[in-house]
Structures are given as C-alpha cells and as structure tokens.
Amino acid sequence: MGKDYLLQVQNVTKRYGDKIALNDFSMDICPGEIVALIGENGAGKTTLLNIICGYSKPSAGQVQYKGKNIVANPLIIREFGILIEPQFLDYISAEENLRLLSQLTNLKQDTRIKELLEMTELYSSRKKKVKEFSFGMKQRLGLCQCLFTEVGFLILDEPFVGLDPIGKELFKQTILDMAHKQNVPVLFSSHDLDDVDEICDRVVMISKGNKQLDQPLEHKQTYTVKIERTISDDIKRSLLEKCSDLRFFEDKIMFQDETLIIDIQKILLQKGHYICGFSVQKNNLKSLFGMEG
Template structure:
C-alpha cells in the first residue's frame, strides 16, 4: 500500500495563442483527502490535469507531486495513477488483456491484474472485449488501470460519467476507502457539484481558467442561516428585528433567519413568549452557490483551441 503525496499547483498558466485556458492557478491537494476539482465544461480542468501529468507544457507556473514534476518522478506509475479518458484501450482486446499489457509494460506482477478487476467490480466482464463495455464499465476499467501500480496519488477526470446510481454509490465508498484507509491523495474533476458533494472533503472551483473558490466542503455548506418554526411567525419576526436580525418566510410556514447563532433566535422567541417547534441551521444551497460562483467569470480573450480544453 502506497500513501499519498501532496499535489501543488503554483501560478499555473496555459495559453493557446490569445486564448487563456488556465490563468495563474494555485491550489494544493493534501494526502488522505478527496479534493473535488470543479467547474463548468470548458473551465480548464482537463488542461490543468494534463499539465500536472506532463501531457501539456504550461506557459508558466508549476505542477508537482511532493515537489517533483511528473516527468521527473522515479516511479511514475507507482506514484500517480490517472484516468483522464475511458476510451484509451483496444476495443477488440478483453479487459483483462488490456490490464495485462499495461502491467507487463510497467513491470507490474500479473497477479495485480486480477486483484484490480476484483477490486473495481468487473471480474465477470474480464474476458469480454472492452469495445462491448458500457460507459460505466469502461470507467471501472480505467480506474483499475490507474490503480495497477498501487499509486499514492489518484487523478480522475469525470469518473462518475456513465455510472448508474448503484455505480455512483460504489464509487463514493471506494474512493473513501482509498483516502481514509490507505491515505491516498485523490483529485476528482467534475462539472457537477451535486455529483461529488457527498464524496469530497475539499473543493477547488474554477471558471474560465480562473480560481474562484477553494476550501473544505464543510465550509461550503455553511452560511445558510437558521430555520425556526413557531405558531406566530409574524410576532417572532418582530422580536428578531428588535435584535437586528432579518427573518423571511419560508415555503412551508417556517422563518429563515440571517444568522447561524441558534442561541440568538432561541432567546428572541423566549422573550416574546413563543414556543419553538423547530430550530436548526439551514444548509446552503450548494448548487445555487456553485452556479453563482462560476457564472460571472469571463476573462478569456480570442478564439479557443480546437481541442484539449475542458
């Protein structure tokens, strides 16, 4: 078992002519945590991952794993596993043979192939031609390939694409096992916040190649205020206003108060002589926040490249 390394993106920029695909991007991904790399389609996520893996040369800045660029790693496959596409296999070759070719080329014991097939839940399909696989099965095969060298760092581009609800549930548990039990560093890109919000520990959000927010997912969930139910909402609103707190009616008779300090709301209700039926913090609408963060950033100029930017 290989523990993870620290991913560091520092001042990373990529220009295609006058088009800025990634613009002075800086963030870190810590071992033992799952980091969601989020942004709408065309935000620059895949370009960033390709620079991290040495597939695209940056215009400026750096992308390293434990301080070393990917092309300078002594054992690349044993350090970093990546699944950027679920189509990089010969369609006439079986899933098992695809992994065997990769293992042989990398000097990895063949026994590891069956172990990865079992771990990713595709042993029953191992002898079928990979070209007959569904998109969800191709995603699992790509994940098995990424894990062949038991790397400490795992980089996945849209890994839930094509998975059914059961497959998404499996993926969440599998990634949590890798990060928590094996202390691997996991970076997962997606253009859908709702797809990863139950999985990731941290988030990095970009739009048009620009960083717009980063931090712990738990912090993203904050800021929603408080929800309170009482038999006389109008009277409680007046009491809250007397304390400088705004309260707006909800869709089901509740009040949404502009504070996360439940004590202040409870004290206002007590002083007004009102019973409280419910008092809790209101989680922020993460999807609404995500759309708000990514809709107003547009610093790119000129026509974009014909391919390779996502």
C-alpha cells in the first residue's frame, strides 16, 4: 500500500533566463513529517519554497497539495503557515500587527493573539513598536503570523537564523508539537546541521538546483570496540566471516548491530585478544557527511 502523501513536488524546473535554479526536482511529504532542506547558499532552497507556496510559478512540472495543483488552485495556500521573509508594519506594535492580521482575515481572535504572544515569549513586549525589535524577536513575531489561523502545512525558510538559544528551542518545540501532536507536516530550510539533526525525520539536500540526497534520519547508534593492539588482517578476516557490516580503524571495530558484540568478543578471545574499551555514539548528520572526527 502506498504512502499517504500530503504534498507532492513533481519534476519541477525553474529557469530565470539561461539560469536553471531548480532542475527536474521531485519530493513527497507525508502528514506529520518534519523535512529539512539543506544546501549551500544559492542552491535552490528558497526557490523551491517559493514555488511550493505559490509565490513563483515553475517553468516545468507541478506541485500538488492534497492532490490539487497549487497553480490551478491558489486558494489552497490559505491552509499553509508560511515564514519566508516576514513583513510587518514597523511603526505599530507587535500586538497591533496581529490585530490588523485578524481584521484582514475576518477573524476576531483576541484570545489567539494572547496565546501566540505568550507562546513566543513576546507578550511582555507586545506594546513595543516592531522597529524596536531585534531580528530574533521579528522572527518570533513572524511565527505568530504564520500560526495565526489553523495550519495544515508549515513552511519555514531559515527559521533559526538570528535566534538566541531560547528562541531556537522555542521554534524547535513548536515544530515538534505541530508535527507530533497535530500531525501537521513541516518543511524548513537550514544551513545548520545540528539544528536539522535535532528535530527532522528526513533530510533533502539540494546543490546547484539538483537533488543530491533524500534520506530518512533513523538516528541509529554506532558501537565501537577497542582492543589492546592494532587489528591484524587475520583478525579482520575471521571477524568478517562471522559478522558483516564491520568497519576497522587501527585498534577499533565499529558496527551498528549491537547483537554482534557477543560474536566479536568470542572471536577476539579465540585469537588471544581482549576488549579494553567500548563506546556507543548516536549517529548524526555530520557523521553522515564525514564532518566529524
């Protein structure tokens, strides 16, 4: 039985004159899934988000939400909570900006305004003019905007940029709550692998408009056994005859199946070696890209 995809990006290409910003890009997202877009500056992340949000039309291909083409059904975007370069009226307060939003959407929600300002820890600054806000405070006010109405899909462009540690944790918890408690899918771009690794279910890497990677993050653990001397070729052969998926580095044996430890220990003892160290490490994105150690 196939997966229940909420959003489908199908063979999307975006051209600006002779430049190809996105090249035959495809991606699917399920309800409740947290997906991170990573890639260098200018890779095509923001271009993709703008197309998904209906801000820009693809040169080829299509984006479907709930089985409907976004270009042909633009009103469906009302279900999206979007944080891409949020816009405010700087000369009025944060609270007044949200009240204006409630008037524009015909939703008189004083309670919701208070809830959002408290959730983003802006309530004590609600009377301040937005022009007095720091960049991080404006990011949090942008989160209030995109969560003001009931959201079916959350899209965030570099949401953690400019946030202090408290602001980052607030954003991360909001994303996790939306996905896990409300089954709302979240798509966000980021250049910080630590932030991505902490909350996302899947990572999609874009480079020069092309999809380079689309991989679930299972967060498996790596087990490392250290012996008292450098591992010989003879020991490697004996271990690989009994145990698969082993990696060797000088005096260390690394593997991801914890049940192998018994066989490894038995073979080492037979060969006159003993284990002098054992460690467990949670895998992360940096180890996936070879950026650790």
